[in-house]
Amino acid sequence: xxxxxxxAFELHEMxxxxxxxxxxxxxxxxxxxxETDEKIEAYITLNKNSEIQAxxxxxxxxxxxxxxYLAGIPIGIKDNISTKGILTTCSSRMLENYIPPFNATVIxxxxxxxxxxxxxxxxxxxxxxxxxxxxxxxxxxxxxxLDYVPGGSSGGSAAAVAAGEAIIALGSDTGGSxxxxxxxxxxxxxxxxxxxxxxFGLIAYASSLEQIGPIGKCVKDxxxxxxxxxxxxxxxxxxxxxxxxxxxxxxxxxxxxxxxGIPNEYFDNDIDDDLKEAVYNALxxxxxxxxxxxxxxxxxxxxxINAYYIIASAEASSNLARYDGVKxxxxxxxxxxxxxxxxxxxxxxxxxxxxxxxxxxxxVLSSDYYDxxxxxxxxxxxxxxxxxxxxxxxxxxxxxxxxxxTAFKIGKKINDPIKMYSNDLCTVTANIAGLPAISIPCxxxxxxxxxxxxxxIGNKFEEQLLLNTAYSYETFCxxxxxxxxxxxxxxx
Amino acid sequence: MExxxxxxxxxxxxxxxxxxxxxxxxxxxxxxxxxxxxxxxNEIIEPNTNTSMPLREDKCVNGICSREELLINAPEIxxxxxxxxxxxx
Numbered sequence: 001x002x003x004x005x006x007x008a009f010e011l012h013e014m015x016x017x018x019x020x021x022x023x024x025x026x027x028x029x030x031x032x033x034x035e036t037d038e039k040i041e042a043y044i045t046l047n048k049n050s051e052i053q054a055x056x057x058x059x060x061x062x063x064x065x066x067x068x069y070l071a072g073i074p075i076g077i078k079d080n081i082s083t084k085g086i087l088t089t090c091s092s093r094m095l096e097n098y099i100p101p102f103n104a105t106v107i108x109x110x111x112x113x114x115x116x117x118x119x120x121x122x123x124x125x126x127x128x129x130x131x132x133x134x135x136x137x138x139x140x141x142x143x144x145x146l147d148y149v150p151g152g153s154s155g156g157s158a159a160a161v162a163a164g165e166a167i168i169a170l171g172s173d174t175g176g177s178x179x180x181x182x183x184x185x186x187x188x189x190x191x192x193x194x195x196x197x198x199x200f201g202l203i204a205y206a207s208s209l210e211q212i213g214p215i216g217k218c219v220k221d222x223x224x225x226x227x228x229x230x231x232x233x234x235x236x237x238x239x240x241x242x243x244x245x246x247x248x249x250x251x252x253x254x255x256x257x258x259x260x261g262i263p264n265e266y267f268d269n270d271i272d273d274d275l276k277e278a279v280y281n282a283l284x285x286x287x288x289x290x291x292x293x294x295x296x297x298x299x300x301x302x303x304x305i306n307a308y309y310i311i312a313s314a315e316a317s318s319n320l321a322r323y324d325g326v327k328x329x330x331x332x333x334x335x336x337x338x339x340x341x342x343x344x345x346x347x348x349x350x351x352x353x354x355x356x357x358x359x360x361x362x363x364v365l366s367s368d369y370y371d372x373x374x375x376x377x378x379x380x381x382x383x384x385x386x387x388x389x390x391x392x393x394x395x396x397x398x399x400x401x402x403x404x405x406t407a408f409k410i411g412k413k414i415n416d417p418i419k420m421y422s423n424d425l426c427t428v429t430a431n432i433a434g435l436p437a438i439s440i441p442c443x444x445x446x447x448x449x450x451x452x453x454x455x456x457i458g459n460k461f462e463e464q465l466l467l468n469t470a471y472s473y474e475t476f477c478x479x480x481x482x483x484x485x486x487x488x489x490x491x492x
Numbered sequence: 493m494e495x496x497x498x499x500x501x502x503x504x505x506x507x508x509x510x511x512x513x514x515x516x517x518x519x520x521x522x523x524x525x526x527x528x529x530x531x532x533x534n535e536i537i538e539p540n541t542n543t544s545m546p547l548r549e550d551k552c553v554n555g556i557c558s559r560e561e562l563l564i565n566a567p568e569i570x571x572x573x574x575x576x577x578x579x580x581x
Binding site (some may be wrong): 097098099101102234237238241302303305306307309310317321324325326327328329330331335337338339341342343344346347350355356358359360362363364366373375376377379380383417418421 | 495497500501503504505506507508516519520522523524526527528529530531532533535545546548556557561562564565566567568574576577578579
C-alpha cells in the first residue's frame with residue numbers, strides 16, 4: 001500500500017513508530033501528484049518547499065518534541081484561503097497574480113501543527129458554482145470518472161483527497177461547497193457551525209453564510225483537522241468565543257438513544273431512486289445500532305434555495321466591490337479615467353457566473369426592490385432557523401441525502417444556472433441556519449458507479465455528536481471503502 | 493417584469509456587451525422568477541442579537557503587514573503611493 005493511500009491517523013502512528021518519515025510521505029504524495037494531476041487537474045499552484053518543510057518536521061520528530069496528530073501530513077488548501085508568499089487566485093483572472101502578504105488564521109494554525117501544504121487547489125471562481133467549471137484557471141475532473149465534475153466550489157480539494165494527491169484538505173462552504181464535492185468524490189467533508197472557524201484570510205463571497213472546513217478520507221481525519229482549525233479569533237468579529245474540545249479524542253461510535261430526524265421535504269421526486277435506497281439503508285443501519293429514527297417536517301425548506309441565492313448574491317455584490325484594480329489584483333491595460341478603469345477591470349477580471357451573481361445582488365439591494373427580495377429573504381432565513389431550532393427539540397441529528405444525485409458530466413449544466421442552483425437544495429439550509437453539517441459516502445449509483453453522500457446536520461456547536469454519528473456509520477458499514485466503487489489504479 | 497440590465501451593470505461597475513445582454517437578461521429573469529417564490533412577511537423582523545460581537549479597545553496597534561509587503565501586489569506605484577488615473581482638475 002502506498003503512503004498516499006493511507007489516512008492521516010494511520011500515518012501519524014507510522015511516524016511515531018518510525019515506520020516512515022514525513023519526507024517519505026510528502027515525496028510519495030508529490031509523486032502521485034506528478035502521475036495523476038495531469039488528468040485530475042486539482043492543483044493551481046504546488047508548494048515547491050514542501051519537501052524542505054518535511055525535513056524540518058522530521059528533525060522535530062526525532063528530537064522527541066511532542067507533535068500534533070497531523071504533523072508531517074500533506075494538506076491541500078483551497079485557493080480562496082490566503083497563504084503568505086503563495087499565489088492565491090480564487091480561480092479568477094481578477095487575482096491571477098495575487099500573492100497575499102499575510103496568512104489566513106487557519107493557515108497559521110496548520111503551520112503551528114506542522115502540517116505540510118501540498119499546494120493550492122482549484123475551485124469555482126470566487127466560490128460561485130457547484131462544479132468547479134467556472135474556474136478561470138483549469139477544469140478539474142472527478143477521480144471516480146474523469147468525464148464527470150468533482151462538484152464545487154471546493155472541487156479541487158475534494159478531488160485531490162479522493163485521488164491521493166493530498167491526505168487531507170481545506171475547503172470552504174457557503175451553500176454546500178464542501179459537502180457537495182465531498183459527496184461527488186466519495187470523501188468526507190464537514191461544514192462547521194458558523195463562527196467556529198475563523199474567516200480571517202478567507203477571501204469573502206458571502207460573509208454571513210460561509211465557513212472554512214476539513215475534507216478527508218475518513219471521519220477521524222476530519223475530526224483531527226477540525227480540532228486544529230476551530231477556535232476563537234480576535235481578527236474575525238463573527239468568531240465565537242466558546243470552549244472547543246479535542247474532537248478527535250472525543251470521537252465515539254456509540255449512538256444508542258440518539259434521535260435521528262428524517263425530514264420528508266429532502267426526499268422528494270428529484271432524488272435518484274438508488275440514492276434514496278442508499279440513504280434508507282444507512283438509516284436502517286443506525287436504527288439497528290440503537291438510534292431512534294423519527295419522521296419530521298421542515299416545510300420552509302421549499303424557500304431555501306430562493307432565499308439563499310438572494311442573500312448570497314447580495315453579500316457577494318458587496319464583498320466583490322473591492323475589486324477595482326487600484327491596490328492589488330488585475331487592472332485593465334487600457335482605460336479612460338478612473339470610472340472606466342473600474343468598469344474595464346471588473347468586466348475583464350470577472351467571469352460570467354460571478355457577474356451574474358453581482359448583478360443579482362445589486363438588483364435585490366437596489367432601492368426599488370430591497371423590500372421585495374432582500375428583506376423577504378432575510379425573513380425566510382429567520383423562519384428556517386427557527387424551524388431547525390424546533391426540530392432539534394425532538395431530535396439530535398437530522399439526516400438527508402447531501403445532493404439529489406451523483407456527479408454530472410462536465411459541460412452538462414454549466415449553461416443552465418437554474419439547473420445548477422437546484423443541486424444545492426439539500427445543503428443550503430445548514431448555511432442559512434449556521435448549523436454544522438457533514439457529508440459521508442453511503443453508496444454508489446448502479447448505473448455509473450459514482451458515489452452518493454449522506455448528509456448529517458447537527459445543532460449549533462454540537463460537532464462532537466455530529467462527528468460521532470458519522471464515525472458510527474463508518475464503523476457499522478465496515479469503512480467507506482466498502483460503500484464506494486474506486487480503485488487507486490483506475491485514474492488513467 | 494422589466495429588468496434594466498445595463499442600469500444594474502452600471503451600478504456594479506460592470507459592462508455587459510451588446511451581444512451578451514439577451515443571455516444575461518434572460519438568466520436574470522429566470523433567477524428572479526425563482527426568487528419570487530418567497531412568502532410575504534407577516535411579522536416584524538427583529539435583528540438577531542443572539543451572537544456576541546465584542547469590540548476591541550480604541551487604541552492604535554501595529555498592523556500585521558509592512559508598507560513594502562502591502563505595495564507588492566499593486567498594479568502601479570510611485571514613491572510608496574498607489575497610482576490611479578487623475579480624478580481632480
